[in-house]
Amino acid sequence: MRQVARMVVDAGARNPDALDQLLQTTQELADRCALDPAADIGLGTPRMPEASSIGVVGDPVAELWRRARHGIDDRYAGTTLVRAAHEELAHEMETVEHLGFAAYFLTVARVADLIRGMGVRVQARGSGVGSVLNYALRTSSVEPIENGLIWERFLSPERQTLPDIDIDVESARRHDIYREVFQVFGADRVSLMSMTNAYRGRGAVRDAGLALGMPEDQVAAIAKQMWRFNARDFRRALEEKPELAELAAQVGESQQLDQLVDLTAKLDRLPRHISVHPCGVILSDTSLLDRTPVQRSGMGLPMSQYDKHDMDPMGLIKLDILGVRMQSAMAYAIEEHRRLTGETIDLDRVPLDDEPTYEMLRTTRTLGVFQLESPGQMELIGKLQPEVFNDLTVEISLFRPGPMQANMPLQYLKARHGEVTPDHMHPRFKPFLAETNGVVVFHEQVMRLFDELTGCGMGKADVFRRHLGKSGDLAEIEAYVRKQAAGRGFPAPVVDRAWKVLSGFGSFGFAKAHGAAFARTTYESAWLKTHHPATFFAGLLTHDPGMWPKDLIVAEARNLGVPVLGLDVQKSALDYRVEELGDGQLAIRLALPELAGSSALERQRIAEHQPFSSLQDFRDRVRPRRRTFEALARVGALDSFIGYDRARRGDLLAHIQGLGRRALPVGPDQLAFDIELPLPDFNRAVTALDLRGRTQTDVELRDLGLAVSHHQMTRFYPLFKELGVTPASNLVNLPGGTEVLVAGVRRATHTPPMRSGKRVVFLSLDDGSGPVSNVVFFHDAQAAIGAPVFRTHYALIRGRTRRTGARGVSVTGEQMWDLLDVAGKVRARQAAEQERERVVVEAEAADNVIQMWRRRA
Numbered sequence: 001m002r003q004v005a006r007m008v009v010d011a012g013a014r015n016p017d018a019l020d021q022l023l024q025t026t027q028e029l030a031d032r033c034a035l036d037p038a039a040d041i042g043l044g045t046p047r048m049p050e051a052s053s054i055g056v057v058g059d060p061v062a063e064l065w066r067r068a069r070h071g072i073d074d075r076y077a078g079t080t081l082v083r084a085a086h087e088e089l090a091h092e093m094e095t096v097e098h099l100g101f102a103a104y105f106l107t108v109a110r111v112a113d114l115i116r117g118m119g120v121r122v123q124a125r126g127s128g129v130g131s132v133l134n135y136a137l138r139t140s141s142v143e144p145i146e147n148g149l150i151w152e153r154f155l156s157p158e159r160q161t162l163p164d165i166d167i168d169v170e171s172a173r174r175h176d177i178y179r180e181v182f183q184v185f186g187a188d189r190v191s192l193m194s195m196t197n198a199y200r201g202r203g204a205v206r207d208a209g210l211a212l213g214m215p216e217d218q219v220a221a222i223a224k225q226m227w228r229f230n231a232r233d234f235r236r237a238l239e240e241k242p243e244l245a246e247l248a249a250q251v252g253e254s255q256q257l258d259q260l261v262d263l264t265a266k267l268d269r270l271p272r273h274i275s276v277h278p279c280g281v282i283l284s285d286t287s288l289l290d291r292t293p294v295q296r297s298g299m300g301l302p303m304s305q306y307d308k309h310d311m312d313p314m315g316l317i318k319l320d321i322l323g324v325r326m327q328s329a330m331a332y333a334i335e336e337h338r339r340l341t342g343e344t345i346d347l348d349r350v351p352l353d354d355e356p357t358y359e360m361l362r363t364t365r366t367l368g369v370f371q372l373e374s375p376g377q378m379e380l381i382g383k384l385q386p387e388v389f390n391d392l393t394v395e396i397s398l399f400r401p402g403p404m405q406a407n408m409p410l411q412y413l414k415a416r417h418g419e420v421t422p423d424h425m426h427p428r429f430k431p432f433l434a435e436t437n438g439v440v441v442f443h444e445q446v447m448r449l450f451d452e453l454t455g456c457g458m459g460k461a462d463v464f465r466r467h468l469g470k471s472g473d474l475a476e477i478e479a480y481v482r483k484q485a486a487g488r489g490f491p492a493p494v495v496d497r498a499w500k501v502l503s504g505f506g507s508f509g510f511a512k513a514h515g516a517a518f519a520r521t522t523y524e525s526a527w528l529k530t531h532h533p534a535t536f537f538a539g540l541l542t543h544d545p546g547m548w549p550k551d552l553i554v555a556e557a558r559n560l561g562v563p564v565l566g567l568d569v570q571k572s573a574l575d576y577r578v579e580e581l582g583d584g585q586l587a588i589r590l591a592l593p594e595l596a597g598s599s600a601l602e603r604q605r606i607a608e609h610q611p612f613s614s615l616q617d618f619r620d621r622v623r624p625r626r627r628t629f630e631a632l633a634r635v636g637a638l639d640s641f642i643g644y645d646r647a648r649r650g651d652l653l654a655h656i657q658g659l660g661r662r663a664l665p666v667g668p669d670q671l672a673f674d675i676e677l678p679l680p681d682f683n684r685a686v687t688a689l690d691l692r693g694r695t696q697t698d699v700e701l702r703d704l705g706l707a708v709s710h711h712q713m714t715r716f717y718p719l720f721k722e723l724g725v726t727p728a729s730n731l732v733n734l735p736g737g738t739e740v741l742v743a744g745v746r747r748a749t750h751t752p753p754m755r756s757g758k759r760v761v762f763l764s765l766d767d768g769s770g771p772v773s774n775v776v777f778f779h780d781a782q783a784a785i786g787a788p789v790f791r792t793h794y795a796l797i798r799g800r801t802r803r804t805g806a807r808g809v810s811v812t813g814e815q816m817w818d819l820l821d822v823a824g825k826v827r828a829r830q831a832a833e834q835e836r837e838r839v840v841v842e843a844e845a846a847d848n849v850i851q852m853w854r855r856r857a
Contacts, residue, residue: 368540
């Protein structure tokens, strides 16, 4: 409408005679868009797919009742919760019938069944997890009654927004799911949702630099420093952040760079382009295309030009189908286990009280575990020491910006570990505050507080909760709470304390339904890592779901006793595969796509034609480019043709470099001419020359991006011993406050929001001995170190240990050096010492000769 108004003003300025016509046209458009209940399109009125399209014959309400009751009898069979579940279902269905949303729940359940029918993992997330109805329909796999979840957090008559059930699926199959939904429901009922991508820091500086005609490499170097701050704050960041001091000096001397800063700041948050929303699918009846303009998306499916903010006003119901890489990783692990053993793991039936799983979590070795693998999460899980499933829900909910800013984790941990007595404010609050030791963490607890204080009911309580973040509404809510609480027998001091908690809650906290849904996936991934580590790591490496590089995942697998085997053209597949080594030991074989620079067609031909009878057979069938052929030889992927004798890799590489003619294309059913001669036995000097003096680890890091033969830090171990570096695996044995040297390759850097407002830098180092070393640099240390805290790849750090619970430890960093510089200085010192020793020895020898001649004389 703003665009139409602008057109009206512009037209009136240019041609007053056209203004009346344009205003009339605008009025006609407005009339067509009016919320007319009798109109066929009825903008603002939610529309669901017709009953026939979701497999319903007759009344949708009756069908929903039938399916839900059957689902409860099935899912709660053998438990003591059957009666309570049916009572809760009746309560929920009352709301569903009142709002007319029976078709909505049937539609979402139909989509969930459709996804499962494709063999794809599916798990609901969000407030919809708090519904017994969704659990009975198998839309969700989290049981809501025992987890203390509330229906009204998701849906109630008082809620003014449409329901929204989010579904997590395997990210690798998300586009397949979209196409299947279009196929089943029809393109006249389904559309993808769009989103407007706005400029952020790096994109803004790149486009601004392009507009100014700056060299690409210079712009790229600046863009890499646009880290953890908004484009509009570029100039302030130059003034405040010590790591940007060099760039700030350059900006002060260059008019072009100064202009770049201004342009970057002005681009911040402006629209850049439109794209497909990463998860939103719009489902409606056949009137959909009358109510939303669509365009062809990049994946070829129709995409609405409305974004998520337009859904409710337009009466469009969206279903969020979110691609989660961890779901793909777990599905792959389950399939690998089935391929190896013939057994199928049903994660939905895995007991939630497996002690070995919780023991693994308590060690803080949570790399690869969903939601728990960041340095901050590792520290919190070490302090919390989970014992039951609800502990995971609490942990995940505490590690959010709101609770962290409100200092909730510290309050909770002190009460959990007996440092303070849990404060429930009043005995009537204890039933719903006991699980968090008196700390209000969840949205559901806020709702129960409102209900207990005022008797308003959960629906109204959720409305109050939503308005806590609106300062203008607080006075009215407070007056209502105080009046009702007094009438319900609460003393004024208790009301004062309760209101202080509620009014301070604002946007803090987390819906327990969200936390429980995440905790389910967290537990499942932890269970797989504990009981089936080989297949679990194969899934992680294939689908790359976490924050850590593959090289670290390989190191973690090794440290847990799972060998990682190198690339082999006879055995490697397009995905990571698990191989049996004998005696029940399982290993992971590197996947073909890890070879840098290789083409998809080359990799496909390798997988298609395995095994190969000879190097000539391999060359003829795969027809690799020269650089691919040589890279395969360097990393050992062609070792099968030299009897797996690693000492002859240089000979093999020299032989490949000497091949002149091109490979002959060989059909799939045609035999290759196997006439190659034995590889010549070249001099070892040629081998060293061809490998250019690099170690095998260097070659693997360059050609594969990860170290297979050895961890890349093993070359530094003699230096570590000389310097007195403490291995990461030994840190847990040291008391807090111990001065240490730690070193390793940088794996991650984070600057999470802190309650104090001062930036804290978390650095994760991997030295190959075990878990990563988490190093914390506070503000003063950052100022002293400057840019190297963000740029040093191989780091040596001096600091002091910080105990983070019974099993966790981190290091407070005080100083940092580039490990390569230190190694160079140590080598120079050693060379100087050796030179001095040589001079001394030669002097002593000369003196001995002189003395001998003197004695003879």
